[in-house]
Structures are given as structure tokens and as C-alpha cells.
Amino acid sequence: MRRPLISGNWKMNLNHYEAITIVQKLVYTIPNETYETVDVSVHPPFTDIRSVQTVIEADSLDIFLGAQHCHWDDHGAYTGEISPVFLAKLDVDYVVCGHSERRELFGETDEMVAAKVEAILRHEMLPIMCVGETLDEREAGVTEDKVLAQVRAGLADRSAEQVASLVIAYEPIWAIGTGRTATADDAQAVCAAIRSVVSTDWGSDAGAAVRIQYGGSVKSGNTTELMAMPDIDGALVGGASLDADEFARIVQFAAG
Numbered sequence: 001m002r003r004p005l006i007s008g009n010w011k012m013n014l015n016h017y018e019a020i021t022i023v024q025k026l027v028y029t030i031p032n033e034t035y036e037t038v039d040v041s042v043h044p045p046f047t048d049i050r051s052v053q054t055v056i057e058a059d060s061l062d063i064f065l066g067a068q069h070c071h072w073d074d075h076g077a078y079t080g081e082i083s084p085v086f087l088a089k090l091d092v093d094y095v096v097c098g099h100s101e102r103r104e105l106f107g108e109t110d111e112m113v114a115a116k117v118e119a120i121l122r123h124e125m126l127p128i129m130c131v132g133e134t135l136d137e138r139e140a141g142v143t144e145d146k147v148l149a150q151v152r153a154g155l156a157d158r159s160a161e162q163v164a165s166l167v168i169a170y171e172p173i174w175a176i177g178t179g180r181t182a183t184a185d186d187a188q189a190v191c192a193a194i195r196s197v198v199s200t201d202w203g204s205d206a207g208a209a210v211r212i213q214y215g216g217s218v219k220s221g222n223t224t225e226l227m228a229m230p231d232i233d234g235a236l237v238g239g240a241s242l243d244a245d246e247f248a249r250i251v252q253f254a255a256g
């Protein structure tokens with residue numbers, strides 16, 4: 001049985017004071033027993049991670065610590081970049097990689113994403129690898145071609161055990177921050193296609209185990225419908241995760 005994972009991607013929002021406040025608010029808003037059926041991660045900006053880690057550790061919170069991206073090398077002359085070694089040292093659990101904003105705005109290629117997936121796993125963290133199509137691609141009918149090619153490229157050299165352990169986030173680019181959500185049936189169809197490719201390329205055990213999130217305008221109002229889909233195992237939430245009450249409701253609805 002796959003445990004649902006609800007992840008809050010805060011993007012470039014919330015300074016470290018605001019981050020601490022929101023985590024504390026989540027703690028008293030989400031009942032303890034919720035964590036028995038759902039995993040929750042938060043992905044603050046890099047400058048907040050140490051503060052959030054301190055709160056999580058001091059209070060032994062059941063929230064997983066996440067990052068929004070990292071470099072693939074451990075050290076070196078990469079001004080402005082963050083090493084996976086640093087994230088592992090901060091007890092980061094999940095690292096988002098290949099987010100469409102990184103791909104589209106910062107030129108990340110499938111090869112870079114594959115290198116990041118390898119680096120994140122090497123340092124014993126779990127990747128949340130994002131894939132998704134543009135509106136033009138959807139309208140041209142090439143959604144699955146695009147998404148499945150991204151899955152194959154990003155996970156190319158990974159073992160079946162590695163693929164079984166990680167998370168793939170299907171985020172149609174046209175649904176991110178737009179208020180437009182893929183219908184639950186459309187999202188399910190793409191997530192099922194992703195699982196099928198994983199089963200074909202890495203074996204049925206990996207296909208059955210890999211967790212697939214949906215992302216793109218997820219709110220408390222559409223969580224139940226999305227989570228009812230057999231191949232959707234959680235959500236990567238942007239805007240709605242900036243409001244502790246709304247994010248807590250999403251977590252609660254995902255817990256069922």
C-alpha cells in the first residue's frame with residue numbers, strides 16, 4: 001500500500017520567521033493521528049531550511065523536511081548553487097527536482113534532472129521528480145509523449161529499487177498557479193501512464209511502489225476527488241501551502 005505524500009512547495013515565498021510560524025501553525029492544526037495515514041513534507045526556500053529543521057527536531061514533529069532543488073555535484077565552483085551534501089547534513093528528507101519553473105526559467109535539461117536524481121539518492125534523500133506538459137503540448141495531443149519521455153530520461157540509470165523508493169510529481173504546466181486544475185480523470189490517465197512506463201522499464205514491483213503526486217492548483221476543494229484516483233498518491237501543492245489552515249485541510253482530506 002502506498003502512503004500518500006502531501007508536499008508544500010513554498011517556492012520563493014516566506015522568510016525564515018514566516019516559515020517557522022507556518023510550521024508551528026501546521027502542528028497545532030493537523031491532529032497527530034493524521035500522520036498515521038499520510039506523509040507531509042514542507043519545502044522552504046534554502047535560507048529557511050535550518051530554521052525549519054530546528055523546529056522539526058526540537059519538537060520531534062512528524063513533518064518531513066524538504067528542499068526545492070539542489071546541484072548534482074557535492075562541491076565545486078558553482079556560485080550560488082547548493083550541494084546535496086549540505087541538504088543531507090540538515091536532515092532533509094525530500095528534494096524536488098526538475099520542477100517546470102526550473103526547467104522553463106532556468107534552463108534545466110533532462111540530463112541535469114537525471115544527475116540531480118542520482119545525487120539526491122546517493123546522499124540518502126528522496127527525489128520528487130517533476131514532469132509535465134505545456135498547454136500547447138496538451139492541445140497538440142502529445143502530453144503522454146512529453147511526460148513519459150521526461151520520466152524515462154530523468155530515471156534512466158536508476159535501479160528498480162531506487163525507482164520504487166522515489167516520488168514522481170505530475171504537474172501540467174498550464175495548471176500551475178493558474179487556478180486551472182486538470183480534471184481528476186485527466187490527471188489519473190497521465191499518472192496511470194507514468195506507472196505503466198515504470199512497470200515496463202523497471203518492473204512491476206517498482207511500478208506498484210513508486211508514488212505519483214499530482215500538482216497544479218491543488219486546493220482543499222479538489223483534494224478528495226484527486227486523491228480518490230487509483231494512481232494519484234498525493235499532491236505537490238504550491239499557492240495553497242502558503243496558508244497553514246488551507247494546507248492543513250488538504251492534508252486532512254488526503255488522510256480521508
Ligand code: 13P
Nearest residue numbers: 009176177216217238239
Ligand atoms: P500551485 O499549487 O500554486 O498551482 O503550484 C503547483 C506547483 O508548482 C507545486 O510545485
